[in-house]
Amino acid sequence: MKGVIYTETTVFAPPEQFAADAPYQLVIVTLEDGKRVTARIAGDRVTIGDAVVLAETRDTIPFFKKA
Amino acid sequence: MIGIGKTAFGAFADRDLRSLAVEAGWAALADANVTPSQVEAFYLGNFAGPSFVGQNHLAPYIAGAMGVEHVPCTRFEAACASSGSAFFHAWSAVAAGVYDLVLVGGVEKMTSQTTPKVTEILAGAGDMAGEGRAGATFPALFAMIARRHMHQYGTTREQLASVAVKNHANGAKNPQAHMRKVITLEQALKGKPIADPLTVYDCSLVSDGAAAVLLCPMDRAHEFTRKPVWVRGIAQTSDHVALDEKEDITTFRAVSEAAQKAYKMAGVTAKDIQFAELHDCFTIAEIVATEDLGFVEKGSGGAYAESGCTSLTGERPINTSGGLKSKGHPVGATGVAQICDVALQLRGEAGERQIARHELGLTQNLGGSGATAVVTVLGVA
Numbered sequence: 001m002k003g004v005i006y007t008e009t010t011v012f013a014p015p016e017q018f019a020a021d022a023p024y025q026l027v028i029v030t031l032e033d034g035k036r037v038t039a040r041i042a043g044d045r046v047t048i049g050d051a052v053v054l055a056e057t058r059d060t061i062p063f064f065k066k067a
Numbered sequence: 068m069i070g071i072g073k074t075a076f077g078a079f080a081d082r083d084l085r086s087l088a089v090e091a092g093w094a095a096l097a098d099a100n101v102t103p104s105q106v107e108a109f110y111l112g113n114f115a116g117p118s119f120v121g122q123n124h125l126a127p128y129i130a131g132a133m134g135v136e137h138v139p140c141t142r143f144e145a146a147c148a149s150s151g152s153a154f155f156h157a158w159s160a161v162a163a164g165v166y167d168l169v170l171v172g173g174v175e176k177m178t179s180q181t182t183p184k185v186t187e188i189l190a191g192a193g194d195m196a197g198e199g200r201a202g203a204t205f206p207a208l209f210a211m212i213a214r215r216h217m218h219q220y221g222t223t224r225e226q227l228a229s230v231a232v233k234n235h236a237n238g239a240k241n242p243q244a245h246m247r248k249v250i251t252l253e254q255a256l257k258g259k260p261i262a263d264p265l266t267v268y269d270c271s272l273v274s275d276g277a278a279a280v281l282l283c284p285m286d287r288a289h290e291f292t293r294k295p296v297w298v299r300g301i302a303q304t305s306d307h308v309a310l311d312e313k314e315d316i317t318t319f320r321a322v323s324e325a326a327q328k329a330y331k332m333a334g335v336t337a338k339d340i341q342f343a344e345l346h347d348c349f350t351i352a353e354i355v356a357t358e359d360l361g362f363v364e365k366g367s368g369g370a371y372a373e374s375g376c377t378s379l380t381g382e383r384p385i386n387t388s389g390g391l392k393s394k395g396h397p398v399g400a401t402g403v404a405q406i407c408d409v410a411l412q413l414r415g416e417a418g419e420r421q422i423a424r425h426e427l428g429l430t431q432n433l434g435g436s437g438a439t440a441v442v443t444v445l446g447v448a
């Protein structure tokens with residue numbers, strides 16, 4: 001699955017269940033079919049417009065990385 | 068609207084949800100010289116009482132303690148627009164002739180939980196199967212809106228921070244505000260990061276508090292008060308809950324549609340609105356709201372915020388109460404509290420923060436990341 005970063009943020013104040021992950025980068029990716037998905041980033045930080053691919057799915061959470 | 072009442076907003080370890088709601092309700096009734104037994108229905112806005120304090124069935128629970136008995140009592144939940152929604156439905160019932168005297172309340176008791184727990188409960192106003200699953204918090208959703216707005220329109224960190232500086236300056240003049248503290252632009256910019264680019268100064272407060280108003284038909288208003296406030300236009304609209312399902316996240320479609328409907332009902336345009344209480348849950352939200360309400364062109368809300376036009380002495384003061392940022396944001400109370408604050412200005416009773424032109428004001432109450440919007444145009448009757 002491929003797409004482009006539509007928007008992003010880095011979360012420093014997480015909800016209780018993600019306390020161990022913080023800080024983590026959260027993004028909305030525009031996929032090739034035009035649909036959007038809210039996901040996390042694995043590896044290098046990304047900015048708006050970056051091309052990304054699905055790296056893995058952990059506990060049903062999609063993680064994308066730079067293409 | 069013949070009566071208004073509000074508790075102070077803050078962190079009150081010794082107050083429970085019901086006592087806050089009762090205080091606000093009794094204040095609104097006293098303001099109109101109406102007794103609890105005269106109330107024909109009670110509409111309550113509350114987002115997450117069951118999660119925050121473990122109490123359900125809140126509307127009759129509060130009404131009974133106020134002495135409002137044996138009448139319809141119903142709770143409305145629409146995230147941070149819960150009491151805006153309760154107000155809209157109460158107004159609809161009075162306008163339809165179902166009741167004459169209707170009490171509308173809003174309440175939230177948030178500070179008995181830890182910040183991570185509050186963050187988790189608030190996240191439930193989003194799509195827990197999608198964005199919530201991925202780790203989105205409300206600050207994160209609005210941070211992503213801010214990022215996109217900065218990307219598309221060149222909005223700056225300083226423009227975001229200017230909203231916080233202005234609202235804190237106003238809140239410092241409000242004896243009922245949660246955080247009566249003036250802040251500088253530099254402080255706001257250097258605040259602790261919450262969700263990049265938003266710092267703690269871009270985020271509204273976690274508060275306890277309640278607000279209430281009393282409604283009656285226009286032709287009976289002068290039986291109760293010399294200063295009735297006229298609900299000239301009102302609309303509630305909705306949109307997708309998940310941010311990633313919206314075509315353009317730099318605008319709240321529900322807000323612009325509610326505004327157009329409310330303006331039409333009131334027979335006014337955006338330029339007629341002299342002042343407003345806007346839903347500044349995050350600084351970017353006030354900027355986007357000024358665009359969606361038609362106060363300025365799309366994309367120029369940041370420059371407008373920075374220009375001084377929205378300060379107490381500006382051409383269109385916004386959030387003279389201090390807004391959610393400084394007055395506080397007990398989420399279920401906010402919609403009705405905004406209406407109380409506009410009413411105070413219309414009645415000329417806003418004290419140190421009273422503005423010069425105060426005949427036509429507006430409230431904009433937002434639920435979640437724009438899934439519910441209520442816009443109300445209020446004038447002197």
